[in-house]
Amino acid sequence: MYRYDQFDEAFVRERVAQFRGQVARRIDGALTEDEFKPLRLKNGVYLQLHAYMLRIAIPYGTLSSVQLRQLALIGERYDRGYGHFTTRQNLQFNWPKLRDIPDILDLLADVGMHCIQTSGNCIRNTTADHFSGAAADEVEDPRPTAELIRQWSTMHPEFDYLPRKFKIAVTGAARDRAAIRAHDIGIQVVRHPVSGEVGYRLFVGGGLGRTPMIGKLVRDFLPKAHLLAYLQSLMRVYNLEGRRDNKYKARVKILVHEIGIEEFRARVEAEFAALDPAAIAADPDEVARIEAYFAAPAFATFPADSQRVVADRARDAAFDRWVETNTFPHRQPGYAAVTVSLKPVGGVPGDATSDQMRAVADLADAHSFGEIRVSHHQNLILPHVRQDELHALWTGLVAAGLAEANAGLITDIIACPGLDYCALATARSIPIAQAISRRFGSAERQREIGELGIKISGCINACGHHHVGHIGILGLEKSGQESYQVTLGGDATENAAIGQLLGPGITAEEVPDAIERLVGVYLAHRHDGETFAEAVRRLGIEPFKAGFLAPQPAEAAHAAA
Amino acid sequence: MPLLDAHGYRADPWRRIAAGEPATGDAVLVALADLPAVIAGRSNAQRIGVEVANTVRLPDLSAFLGQLDLVAIAFPAFNDGRAFSLARQLREAGFKGAVRAVGPVIADQFTHLVACGFDEVEVPDAIAARQPEAQWRGALASYGATYQTGYGAGASILERRRALRAGQGAAS
Amino acid sequence: MATTKQKILLPAILLANDLLDGDVVFWTERGWSIDPAEALVAGDEAAAIRLQEVAAAALARGTVVDAYLVDVTLRDDGLPVPNHFRERFKIAGPSIRQDLGKQAAFAHLRGRA
Numbered sequence: 115m116y117r118y119d120q121f122d123e124a125f126v127r128e129r130v131a132q133f134r135g136q137v138a139r140r141i142d143g144a145l146t147e148d149e150f151k152p153l154r155l156k157n158g159v160y161l162q163l164h165a166y167m168l169r170i171a172i173p174y175g176t177l178s179s180v181q182l183r184q185l186a187l188i189g190e191r192y193d194r195g196y197g198h199f200t201t202r203q204n205l206q207f208n209w210p211k212l213r214d215i216p217d218i219l220d221l222l223a224d225v226g227m228h229c230i231q232t233s234g235n236c237i238r239n240t241t242a243d244h245f246s247g248a249a250a251d252e253v254e255d256p257r258p259t260a261e262l263i264r265q266w267s268t269m270h271p272e273f274d275y276l277p278r279k280f281k282i283a284v285t286g287a288a289r290d291r292a293a294i295r296a297h298d299i300g301i302q303v304v305r306h307p308v309s310g311e312v313g314y315r316l317f318v319g320g321g322l323g324r325t326p327m328i329g330k331l332v333r334d335f336l337p338k339a340h341l342l343a344y345l346q347s348l349m350r351v352y353n354l355e356g357r358r359d360n361k362y363k364a365r366v367k368i369l370v371h372e373i374g375i376e377e378f379r380a381r382v383e384a385e386f387a388a389l390d391p392a393a394i395a396a397d398p399d400e401v402a403r404i405e406a407y408f409a410a411p412a413f414a415t416f417p418a419d420s421q422r423v424v425a426d427r428a429r430d431a432a433f434d435r436w437v438e439t440n441t442f443p444h445r446q447p448g449y450a451a452v453t454v455s456l457k458p459v460g461g462v463p464g465d466a467t468s469d470q471m472r473a474v475a476d477l478a479d480a481h482s483f484g485e486i487r488v489s490h491h492q493n494l495i496l497p498h499v500r501q502d503e504l505h506a507l508w509t510g511l512v513a514a515g516l517a518e519a520n521a522g523l524i525t526d527i528i529a530c531p532g533l534d535y536c537a538l539a540t541a542r543s544i545p546i547a548q549a550i551s552r553r554f555g556s557a558e559r560q561r562e563i564g565e566l567g568i569k570i571s572g573c574i575n576a577c578g579h580h581h582v583g584h585i586g587i588l589g590l591e592k593s594g595q596e597s598y599q600v601t602l603g604g605d606a607t608e609n610a611a612i613g614q615l616l617g618p619g620i621t622a623e624e625v626p627d628a629i630e631r632l633v634g635v636y637l638a639h640r641h642d643g644e645t646f647a648e649a650v651r652r653l654g655i656e657p658f659k660a661g662f663l664a665p666q667p668a669e670a671a672h673a674a675a
Numbered sequence: 676m677p678l679l680d681a682h683g684y685r686a687d688p689w690r691r692i693a694a695g696e697p698a699t700g701d702a703v704l705v706a707l708a709d710l711p712a713v714i715a716g717r718s719n720a721q722r723i724g725v726e727v728a729n730t731v732r733l734p735d736l737s738a739f740l741g742q743l744d745l746v747a748i749a750f751p752a753f754n755d756g757r758a759f760s761l762a763r764q765l766r767e768a769g770f771k772g773a774v775r776a777v778g779p780v781i782a783d784q785f786t787h788l789v790a791c792g793f794d795e796v797e798v799p800d801a802i803a804a805r806q807p808e809a810q811w812r813g814a815l816a817s818y819g820a821t822y823q824t825g826y827g828a829g830a831s832i833l834e835r836r837r838a839l840r841a842g843q844g845a846a847s
Numbered sequence: 848m849a850t851t852k853q854k855i856l857l858p859a860i861l862l863a864n865d866l867l868d869g870d871v872v873f874w875t876e877r878g879w880s881i882d883p884a885e886a887l888v889a890g891d892e893a894a895a896i897r898l899q900e901v902a903a904a905a906l907a908r909g910t911v912v913d914a915y916l917v918d919v920t921l922r923d924d925g926l927p928v929p930n931h932f933r934e935r936f937k938i939a940g941p942s943i944r945q946d947l948g949k950q951a952a953f954a955h956l957r958g959r960a
């Protein structure tokens with residue numbers, strides 16, 4: 115894992131002092147609220163419904179056990195003993211006091227963390243595949259690239275007052291687990307088909323929110339050393355030409371859409387041609403310095419399949435189910451990457467108590483080289499677990515209430531905070547997630563349905579990624595009531611697609627039955643081994659639309675009774 | 676409006692010339708539309724500056740850069756960041772005169788402004804009243820170094836690391 | 848939320864978030880209070896306009912943020928209950944965590960939808 119050197123440390127301490135000063139100047143009137151707001155947002159401080167909210171950056175979703183324990187401590191000392199892991203690989207605390215935030219930032223700096231640029235119209239926390247460095251299918255670990263971008267984008271003098279927020283995601287594998295095409299810039303580490311050189315493929319103009327768009331290819335192959343110069347060129351085109359007359363049209367996706375990807379590419383290339391990439395790039399020694407932090411941990415050599423696990427699975431059905439759903443193939447024989455579900459049936463998606471954070475930190479020390487990841491599915495990952503130790507790990511997770519065997523299944527629901535916390539919300543999202551989770555809570559039922567991603571947002575901003583959910587749910591207000599629109603066919607992977615609306619909005623109470631009907635259509639029509647998403651791709655939306663709109667006879671009878 | 680540079684508030688030697696007004700005297704600040712005529716009628720060693728909106732693009736200015744002592748770029752709002760890129764482009768194009776930010780920028784932006792090539796800012800009275808000189812100087816002092824190479828006068832963090840490595844290499 | 852809505856819905860209360868701790872506060876006869884039961888209820892337009900003036904002055908002084916009027920219905924016991932569900936959640940706390948927010952602190956907020 116990356117560790118701050120003296121320069122990173124000094125830089126972050128300066129930023130804490132700067133924010134402390136800004137809070138003091140807000141209080142004494144040197145800064146108006148209008149001036150202070152963008153400054154606090156750039157430090158991750160939002161005003162929510164009931165309180166302030168603090169968003170902590172977890173760069174590319176990688177955490178050490180030491181950092182996770184510090185987050186637990188902050189949660190206890192300054193919040194209400196829990197935090198919310200988000201789809202952007204960040205952690206949010208819902209109850210901090212403004213006056214305490216500078217002290218919280220100091221505690222974060224103690225463990226090499228900060229809240230810089232977790233909000234505001236600037237380049238946000240760079241996200242990456244949560245299985246980076248563990249996945250068997252990656253060309254290269256994308257995290258050194260993400261760390262380079264983190265540093266380069268931190269308080270960039272030219273790009274701190276952009277037309278709108280700007281999100282960059284990086285993946286090192288062809289299988290996209292970082293939703294790169296739902297980001298302003300999506301970067302894929304690729305190997306050149308002819309030369310074999312490792313470089314980048316770049317997409318631009320993806321984004322969700324009120325005008326969802328899938329990112330478009332802007333550069334098929336970029337040599338690694340040109341990355342920062344290319345990003346600088348692209349950001350400059352956006353900073354100068356992105357719309358500022360209308361907040362809802364200010365994202366780069368709108369610029370790309372309005373001038374066309376060819377014209378956008380031409381402008382970026384023109385800027386790029388005028389720059390000297392070598393003057394902007396990190397030199398090879400610096401790249402090597404960063405890469406060294408991401409070197410593989412001291413793996414031992416084991417057979418690919420642990421006999422221990424086979425035996426443990428045979429005698430423990432619950433463990434068996436958990437291994438089946440919550441482990442992921444590791445590139446190192448005899449190891450596995452593990453999903454620690456933050457989606458207990460009926461629980462709040464993404465929430466973890468301070469005690470749970472500490473439990474995961476301890477288990478990471480015992481079984482995963484002290485390393486934890488945050489996934490954009492709002493779960494935690496232990497990336498490097500010896501298969502022989504899976505049962506011991508699972509036992510520890512059971513004790514902490516973190517062993518739900520549902521990764522990727524219908525109860526592994528993504529939900530934004532919605533109207534339970536968020537000042538922008540038009541409806542609640544968490545209770546909807548809880549109701550669906552309870553409805554499909556049975557382990558057998560979930561397994562029978564298989565892989566299915568439900569994503570829920572509490573307003574059009576789409577923080578819950580509903581557009582790219584296999585089933586997406588959007589909470590709106592209709593005639594003074596919470597009302598929910600359901601979409602189908604979204605996809606956040608390399609098959610990125612925006613879901614289509616199934617019909618008019620329904621009430622909160624109607625949602626579980628409606629999901630039930632959609633699942634019914636799938637189960638009735640699926641081919642052998644076909645997932646929900648694949649079935650939707652094959653069948654199209656129509657049969658589901660019919661199912662969505664027409665209550666089953668049993669329900670109709672129920673309603674009539 | 677008060678004028679300020681890295682040393683603090685100071686008197687403004689530049690005079691804005693309204694459309695149609697004769698551009699006589701030293702240090703005249705004119706609109707882009709009037710610039711060709713003013714340059715054509717320039718008296719000896721007269722300093723000429725241009726004041727532009729942040730929607731002006733580098734090619735609109737390129738032909739004049741060698742003739743100008745000042746480019747003043749408007750900030751319609753402090754969080755409209757286009758001028759940061761425009762100033763950078765001016766510097767990358769080799770402009771050696773002064774670059775000024777005009778409008779409601781705040782002290783907290785001073786480091787970024789300087790890093791992007793601005794020398795001075797002209798702020799509304801209300802901001803000057805709330806944010807005295809010490810706050811602007813404090814803002815400049817709040818950054819020891821930044822990550823981006825080529826922005827600002829000091830060595831970037833990347834350059835400092837390189838220097839440190841070179842030092843260690845030499846010492847060992 | 849604009850403090851100057853064209854049409855004022857009555858009766859109304861004035862709420863805001865405290866600058867320093869973010870808690871929702873209500874304008875009362877004695878200044879700001881964290882208890883909605885103490886909120887000053889404007890029953891006519893003139894009283895509501897006075898509340899708007901209070902909001903504007905408070906925002907200018909900067910001790911609170913996001914101050915705006917909320918139209919309410921008076922419950923039998925006199926508690927002003929916002930007509931819009933958003934403001935009801937804002938006052939009560941997260942519906943999924945009854946142990947948090949004002950609903951945990953004030954008995955009069957518990958046990959209603």
Ligand code: HEM
Nearest residue numbers: 160200201202321322323324365530531536538575576577
């Ligand atoms: C709770 C306070 C939050 C506020 C005020 C907020 C605000 C917003 C807004 C205004 C947008 C729309 C941006 C646009 O369309 O230009 C947005 C998008 C988004 N937010 Fe949030 N958000 C919040 C929480 C979250 C959380 C908890 C997550 C993660 C679970 C999140 C992740 C995202 C994502 C992934 C998007 C859509 C992707 C995109 O930017 O296009 N946000 N947010």
Ligand code: SF4
Nearest residue numbers: 530536539572573577
């Ligand atoms: S989608 Fe809307 S309700 Fe949900 S967190 Fe984002 S802004 Fe808030």
